[in-house]
Amino acid sequence: MGAVEPNRPVVTPAAELLARLSVTMKSVIAPSTTGTAKPQAYMAAVVLEKVARQMELAPAHAAQQAADAVALVRDLRAVTVGSALPEATSASLAVVEGGCNEVALCSLVRALYADRPLLGDDLFAALLGRVRVTLRADIDRRMEFSA
Secondary structure, eight states: OOOOOOSSSSOOOHHHHHHHHHHHIIIHHHOOOOHHHHHHHHHHHHHHHHHHHHHHHHHHHHHHHHHHHHHHHHHHHHHHHHHHOOHHHHHHHHHHHOOOOOOOOOOHHHHHHHHHHOOOHHHHHHHHHHHHHHHHHHHHHHHHHHH
C-alpha cells in the first residue's frame, strides 16, 4: 500500500458509506427499535443497499450504455443503407444518431409504428428488433441493482 499524503483527507466513497449505513441499520438500529419504526428501519436499510449498489455500478453502466448507443447507431445505419425511409422514421433516426437516449428511442419506436405500412414488415421488424435489444440491455443493467 502507498503512503497517505499528510494533508489529504481520507474520504470514504459514497457507495461504500451507504452500504455501511445499510449494515448498521440492519444489524444495530432495526433490532433495537420497536413498533412501526422497526420495519421502517429495515426498509430504509434495503433502500440504502440498493442506492449503494446503483452508485457502485454507475461508471460501468454509463460506459456500457455509451457503447450500446454507438453499436445501435452503427447497426441501424447498416440495416437502413440503401432504403428510402419515411420522413418521420428518418427524422427520428437522425435524433438517435445525434444523442441516443430514452426520449430519442421512444420517439423512434413511435415513428416506426406510425410508418410500419411504409417500411414493410421486414425492415420494420429489423429496426424495431435492434432497438429492443438496446432497450432490454438497459433494463438488464437496472435490474442489477433493483433485484
